[in-house]
Amino acid sequence: MLAENDQLKPGDTVHVGQSAHPNPANYVDADDVIDVAANRGYDDGGEFAEDYPGDISEEAKERLNRFLRAWLRTYCAPSFYTVENERPYVLTAADFAGRQTSEELP
Template sequence: MPKHKPELARIYNVFGLSSNHELSTLLVNIENTKRFSDLLHAVEREFFMVPGEPSGEPEDEGAAVDDECLVNRWGSKPAGYLEQFRAALPIAAANSIPDYEAPETGEKWSLTGENGSWDYDNLDELLKDNYGHDSCGDGHPASFRSGLYEGDTVYRGTECKDDPAKFLPDQDDLLEHMSERAYESDAGEWVDNYPTLDAEAKADLVRAMRPLMAWARKHCQPEFFTIKDVTPHIVTVEDVRKAAPW
């Protein structure tokens, strides 16, 4: 029996404490347990929640449907909870990946507004490279370009970059690739409609693709871009003053 608060003997025992521990030690253990429980609850809420199903009960008709947790710690033994956790990991991995947000892109500037001519991030750079500089091009008269001066027109546009995930194979591409490899395998003559997926397998494939999409967005951002919202800009004396000196 603990010498401190003997009526708490069973609680001391739950935490593996001896009868010589102070009440403050018991409280620390309780506080830690509550903190660990809150952390586990936060993980479950963030990663393991999925839309629930209507109850079908008349009294619940029209009521909002609560989300459901894929793992259930209440009444579960460690082995059962780990089994649920393992089965839910692919869904948690997909849920942890945010929807795509395109990176911020700025404006681009061009002398001509033509494709492939958007070489400048701002007007100052364009002016420093081109103001007053006549160009003989490749030596042919038709390629001559006079220098840039006040009153001339240049072009401003908005840079647009594609989502890198667009360049990945989609689910149909992946399944077609698997089918082709199967037909080319040593057992290809016996292959028939491979792979055939049910609705659950197709849903799992969609989730399985999300980490790969996240990888592409992190590591494969394109340097190439297109331009939208092209507008002409007439070079002013103030533009030239701000860009100087060259």
């Protein structure tokens, strides 16, 4: 960061944190799939499909959740990250030791 920003100097405050890749298994669950199926069923069948897909057992939902979690972790790994434990940090002269400014770079 310091090598990319010539305007930062000792005494400036920046924010630091830890990067964390989100768990894609948190993005979709069995209830989401069931809701989509119900909505599409209603789109096709109207009031005749109001109770579609019917009562889905907790066991069936858990089986679908296990499948979705495994599938999402395998095929939908995030290429982005979130920042955790963010906090302000005051830059010191030691942070700049050995830094080359853009004018000094070859």
